[in-house]
Amino acid sequence: LLQTLIKLILSTENSKIRMNKLVHPLLKSSMVICHGLFGSKQNWKTMSHAFHKKRCGSICTTDLRNHGQSPHSPDMSYVQMAGDVIHLSNTLDLHNLCLVGHSMGGKTAMCAALLKVCRAPAIIILSKKARKVSTTCGD
Numbered sequence: 001l002l003q004t005l006i007k008l009i010l011s012t013e014n015s016k017i018r019m020n021k022l023v024h025p026l027l028k029s030s031m032v033i034c035h036g037l038f039g040s041k042q043n044w045k046t047m048s049h050a051f052h053k054k055r056c057g058s059i060c061t062t063d064l065r066n067h068g069q070s071p072h073s074p075d076m077s078y079v080q081m082a083g084d085v086i087h088l089s090n091t092l093d094l095h096n097l098c099l100v101g102h103s104m105g106g107k108t109a110m111c112a113a114l115l116k117v118c119r120a121p122a123i124i125i126l127s128k129k130a131r132k133v134s135t136t137c138g139d
Contacts, residue, residue: 029057030094032085034105036127040068043102057096062088064108082112089119098122 031051033044041061048059063070064081073080085108089097097120101109106125113123 029096029098030060030089030092031056031058031098031100032060032062032089032094034062034064034081034085034099034101034108035067036103036105038067039102039105042068058094060088060092060094064105078107078111079115081108082115085109085112086115095119096121098124100124100126102126 033041033048035041035043041063044061048061051059062085065071065073065076065084085099099109099112099120099122101107101123103126106127109120109123109125113120
């Protein structure tokens with residue numbers, strides 16, 4: 001069956017993140033979607049199913065730290081959230097990764113790309129105010 005919904009819970013020392021994953025076993029690309037501040041992976045449920053139906057590859061929606069079903073953590077910097085996303089993509093062995101982020105998730109995706117250990121040849125940022133872009137991942 002090409003369209004399989006797999007619910008995975010990842011919570012390790014290095015990753016404080018919960019996610020859902022829609023898998024297309026025959027497609028080699030992947031998308032990780034990061035929500036905005038006060039959001040959750042549920043905000044992307046309809047769009048992730050639409051991407052899946054359009055055969056955009058495996059789609060992962062995440063609950064970033066301290067959001068949705070992810071556990072509470074006293075630390076919540078963009079570098080740490082980016083590290084969680086990178087850990088998730090490495091743990092799931094995602095290839096040809098496109099990071100998608102809205103607002104806080106957009107900054108998290110940009111930070112992950114700047115860390116240069118992320119295997120994401122593409123990022124899509126939504127609703128992020130235009131301004132001069134820094135080349136560092138500061139908070």
